[in-house]
Amino acid sequence: MEQENVIIIGSGIAALQLAKNLRHDLNVIIITKSKLLSGNSNMAQGGIAAAIDALDSPKNHYEDTLEAGRYHNNAAVVEAITAAGPFLIRELMAQGCAFDHNSNGMLKLGLEGAHSKNRIVHSGGDATGKQVMNFLSYSLQKNIVIKENRLAYELLIDHQANRCYGVKVKRTDGGIETYMANHIVLATGGCGQLYSYTSNAASVCGDGIALAYQAGARLADMEFMQFHPTLLYINGRARGLVSEAVRGEGGKLVTENGFKIMEGVHPLKDLAPRHVVSQTIYSYLQQKQPIYLDISGVTRFAFRFPTIAQLCKDNGVDLKSKRIPVVPGSHFLMGGVCTDLYGRTNIKGLYAIGEVARTGVHGANRLASNSLLEGLFFGKQLAGYLNKQDACTAMMPPATTEIELYEDNVKLKLPTTCEIQKTMMDRVGIVREEADLLRQKEWLSNYNTEWSLSQLSIEQIQTIFMIITSKLITSAALLRTESRGGHYRTDYPAETKSWLAKTVIQTKKKDDIHEQTEIAVAT
Secondary structure, three states, X not given: OEEEEEEEEOOOHHHHHHHHHOOOOOOEEEEOXXXXXXXXXXXXXXXXXXXXXXXXXXXXXXXXXXXXXXXXXXXXXXXXXXXXXHHHHHHHHHHOOOOOEOOOOOEOEEOOOOOOOOOEEOOOOOOHHHHHHHHHHHOOOOOEEEEXXXXXXXXEEEOOOOEEEEEEEEEOOOOEEEEEEEEEEEOOOOOHHHOOOEOOOOOOOOHHHHHHHHHOOOEEOOOOEEEEEEEEEEOOEEEEEOOOHHHHOOOEEEOOOOOEXXXXXXXXXHHOOHHHHHHHHHHHXXXXXOEEEEOOOOOOHHHHOHHHHHHHHHOOOOHHHOEEEEEEEEEEEOOEEEOOOOOEOOOEOEEEOHHHEEOOOOOOOOOOOHHHHHHHHHHHHHHHHHHOOOOOOOOOOOOOOOOOOOXXXXXXOOOOHHHHHHHHHHHOOXXXXXXXXXXXXXXXXXXXXXXXXXXXXXXXXXXXXXXXXXXXXXXXXXXXXXXXXXXXXXXXXXXXXXXXXXXXEEEEOOXXXXXXXXXXXXX
């Protein structure tokens, strides 16, 4: 059993930005499910949105974010993050983080879907996430201890005081470790692996969502899942992300015979908001018409997009054809654990930052390249808050003694990962309707998730977490009887005024396995 000042669960851009900016006299542990640099942030091909150009402004960025989010956003949070964008980029540059510049020595600013101005800052072309993550990891001080290959499976809660004081984790050998601290931060990312086609890293299964829900945290907007329009599609499988920046540089979505599918669908055509593009591609795929990204209009493609060019080469796609086969896939969860501007949840001592958090910045659909910006912003916000807190270790409730190794003969009735992914993709995916949602809700209800997780394997725990998160998404999608942003229902195909500024909030009832849901005014 170890006792620290701050425990960070997860190791993406929000986690490392937090760790980097914490006071050096604080004892900090980063607990990560796999390796430090193996998550979504490290894979991010897109850049960081910031209104740096003289012809742009944070107000323009603010308005684009609200438009993409279908005005379901928390306007005050959007205003704060878009105003901070230019400062955060300049601060990183001053500290030594390299970003791409043009021949005039100015920051090279790209254009992506639903942005009205060129404002996407890149590093290493299409390797921004990797470059920034490397910079942040090199910046970590000696007070940061990293624990890899450990699955956090239970938050320790003093229910009488409504306070989180620790976390239990399981090693890959089945051993159990308990960590306690004044401040526990969830930075575990989203839940893209709930779906058959996804851009997400293999480890991104909704663990943080399930952890927070089981602990009694408030969740919101779980119905809003963004599907990225263009994942490389080979032999029925998604093989990796093809950045939206390709369309920003002139790529066009076409059918086998070259018909441009976004013509007449949206004023921004191929740079329409992601939910519009994804739904359009999906409609063609449903009719057995494959869709390609035509890159004939992109100059020096391999130079501009080296990561994507290598991805295509590795999967046998000849770029001389100027066509990349694509499919939409789960990309980003707009919902998550409800937090304020400092990452605080409704449970004292428990915080959430990054994709696991629902801050209100993204609304019903995330604007391209706002996710890395969100991680940088909230990582620094929370660091500023924690740096002002007392560094002394508080008295903690005693932890119960754990059995060192799990019993490997516990037999559970659980679905396979593939079964979860296929049913979620088919019934709670890009296009939804009541009958499919009810079918999925009933199917998921067959599986009990109330187990003593200490006695289960990592694989069993992860499956249970996937079921919990799938249930939350399905229930929220059933409740929202309209289409808005990433949530599209064929039986309720239009946005409605009655749902504007209404939020589905989900919490677990105390001493009850059932979900408690409320419809609240969005904040």
